[in-house]
């Protein structure tokens with residue numbers, strides 16, 4: 001029988017459960033993830049730094065933990081909330097149990113609480129600070145510490161998770177392109193998806209300057225996902241603006257979408273409770289096609305859904321929209337002649353975990369670097385799914401790449 005644990009939200013709502021993972025006390029922003037699979041990828045996604053993740057799937061830990069699926073070197077979540085942990089791990093790839101892994105990495109969790117009630121509370125009241133403790137028995141005392149803990153809004157966190165030194169992920173097969181990738185909390189699958197397409201990826205620290213980027217002689221610049229509030233970031237926005245002024249093709253994912261938005265002059269704002277899961281429907285307005293996608297974001301770009309906005313770097317417009325709530329899920333930048341200069345998405349085409357519907361975006365990045373910046377795509381704006389293949393035109397690389405045999409979900 002595990003030790004008792006309590007979870008206290010910043011508005012005082014309290015849940016009593018059992019210790020899961022490490023014993024101790026932890027604080028963070030309470031968020032919920034609706035993914036039925038992929039807990040290892042979720043736990044090791046650096047974008048969850050300083051967040052306490054509530055899993056809505058009731059059984060977690062069933063397939064154990066292995067050394068192949070982590071998206072980074074460690075677990076980043078500040079705390080973990082599970083309804084009913086697996087009593088034993090059962091999978092041919094499992095090397096140890098999730099409970100043991102959480103304990104070994106010092107991650108404090110709680111189990112045996114009503115995660116449906118907690119999730120409904122967060123949906124109604126919004127994401128908020130939370131504390132979990134196995135050492136405190138008085139909720140009022142824990143509440144005081146929750147209310148004194150740090151807020152997510154206004155926090156610059158990318159520098160806390162980024163690599164200290166540059167490293168290179170070699171192209172798989174023939175090398176075709178060089179990309180400078182700023183690590184703002186990058187997931188391992190992302191450079192892998194690029195390497196699969198013949199891209200040599202130079203992963204640079206979040207503090208890299210425009211000179212550092214140019215020193216790589218990149219065909220394209222990439223900004224990764226990452227934790228924290230995009231409004232608290234200035235350095236990377238300046239680097240991106242300098243790169244855009246220099247006509248370096250750009251692709252961004254998640255945090256990289258938010259920073260693209262800010263570099264283009266749009267604002268960002270905090271969503272009430274965010275999008276976290278692996279089945280979010282998104283419309284690619286370039287093709288009219290809907291894709292099911294993996295999300296993990298608590299902030300979003302505030303850009304007009306219709307029309308384009310003139311920026312110092314070109315015409316910016318919204319390329320992708322979430323069909324659940326009309327949140328901006330992608331941006332694109334074109335020059336006056338309609339040539340694509342850069343684009344980004346708010347969700348996770350690297351899909352670890354998640355469906356592979358959005359893998360075409362890595363092909364789009366290759367096309368952008370090839371100088372085939374989506375002339376076809378623009379004329380396809382009003383077309384329907386049926387015409388996707390024609391409008392994208394041969395000899396584009398396959399847009400439906402990707403294997404389904406990756407062990408990521």
Ligand SMILES: NC(=O)CC[C@H](N)C(=O)O
Pocket residue numbers: 047224225226227228229230253254255256296297298299300
């Ligand atoms: N996965 C991400 O890049 C998240 C971006 C940002 N930290 C947010 O919460 O919206």
